[in-house]
Amino acid sequence: MIHSNPADPVEAHEAAAAAPAPPDLNLLRTFLAVYRFGSFTAAAQALGLSQPTVTTQIRNLERQTRRELFERLPRGVAPTSVADELAARIAAPFDALTVAAGHGMAEGVRAEPVHLAGPAEMLSAFALPALAPLVAQGVRLRVTLGLTDPLLDELRAGRYDLVVSTTRPRGRSLDWVPFADEEFVLVAAPVWADRIEEPLATEGPAVLHTVPLVSYAEDLPMVRRYWRHVFGERLNGHAAVTVPDLRAVKSTVVAGAGFGVLPRYLCEAELGSGALVLLNDPEDPPINTGYLVQRPGVSANPDVNRVRDHLVEAARSC
Numbered sequence: 001m002i003h004s005n006p007a008d009p010v011e012a013h014e015a016a017a018a019a020p021a022p023p024d025l026n027l028l029r030t031f032l033a034v035y036r037f038g039s040f041t042a043a044a045q046a047l048g049l050s051q052p053t054v055t056t057q058i059r060n061l062e063r064q065t066r067r068e069l070f071e072r073l074p075r076g077v078a079p080t081s082v083a084d085e086l087a088a089r090i091a092a093p094f095d096a097l098t099v100a101a102g103h104g105m106a107e108g109v110r111a112e113p114v115h116l117a118g119p120a121e122m123l124s125a126f127a128l129p130a131l132a133p134l135v136a137q138g139v140r141l142r143v144t145l146g147l148t149d150p151l152l153d154e155l156r157a158g159r160y161d162l163v164v165s166t167t168r169p170r171g172r173s174l175d176w177v178p179f180a181d182e183e184f185v186l187v188a189a190p191v192w193a194d195r196i197e198e199p200l201a202t203e204g205p206a207v208l209h210t211v212p213l214v215s216y217a218e219d220l221p222m223v224r225r226y227w228r229h230v231f232g233e234r235l236n237g238h239a240a241v242t243v244p245d246l247r248a249v250k251s252t253v254v255a256g257a258g259f260g261v262l263p264r265y266l267c268e269a270e271l272g273s274g275a276l277v278l279l280n281d282p283e284d285p286p287i288n289t290g291y292l293v294q295r296p297g298v299s300a301n302p303d304v305n306r307v308r309d310h311l312v313e314a315a316r317s318c
Contacts, residue, residue, distance in 0.1 A: 091158030113140035118164030130314035193277035212240035212258030
């Protein structure tokens with residue numbers, strides 16, 4: 001039997017030749033731009049490159065890594081799981097290196113958009129209207145709506161700059177500040193309130209078991225929290241309607257389908273007009289704190305901090 005010598009210089013040279021070379025930093029810079037913009041064309045504009053150049057660089061990076069990084073779509077691209085992992089590894093250190101080296105986008109190119117994500121209701125009712133003055137000054141936004149946990153995972157991977165979170169982020173990898181408190185209220189349309197408001201006050205929450213419940217999720221998280229905090233008991237019941245959008249929950253309740261638990265900010269106008277009625281007004285209502293969470297690392301885009309500071313200040317002045 002012939003044994004190879006691992007120290008053989010010829011074999012060592014062949015092994016080194018077979019190993020993939022570390023990716024060029026310019027390719028990684030282009031990769032992050034495409035990952036964050038979701039488009040070769042938008043990334044090219046931000047980087048001051050031609051679209052064919054960006055396409056070629058991504059193909060070269062895919063050849064070097066021997067993995068597909070983006071799925072080509074009719075409009076834009078979608079990152080593969082390999083791209084998510086790569087972005088999670090390089091985004092923060094690469095951004096810090098870019099800032100330290102003084103490299104930014106091409107001269108004359110507008111700052112890249114700020115990628116903001118969060119729940120549809122809080123963004124549409126508060127965050128986006130609060131950012132209108134910055135948009136008028138030239139700040140660009142790319143907004144994604146979704147649930148907190150997957151959005152925070154994508155924030156860690158570098159896909160977003162800021163996320164409005166309905167829960168406090170776990171771990172130490174993210175920077176966050178308390179953003180806004182939302183008060184939960186128990187509401188129904190007048191057609192139901194006239195029937196159950198008085199019995200609810202005298203007999204307790206059991207009277208609501210005969211009223212259809214409208215919720216945004218099957219496990220009734222907001223309703224169960226309200227029951228524990230206000231009534232001091234566990235909720236036993238099921239939703240008649242579930243719809244994953246609190247604005248749709250509100251419109252369904254306004255139409256008379258039943259009762260629901262909503263953030264007060266979302267139904268303040270309907271409470272003022274009488275379209276909705278408070279079924280209960282506890283001295284100590286349940287409160288949920290939202291958080292503004294920032295992507296790890298130093299951002300090369302100054303508009304990220306402008307958006308963050310403006311949102312924090314707007315929340316304090318409410």
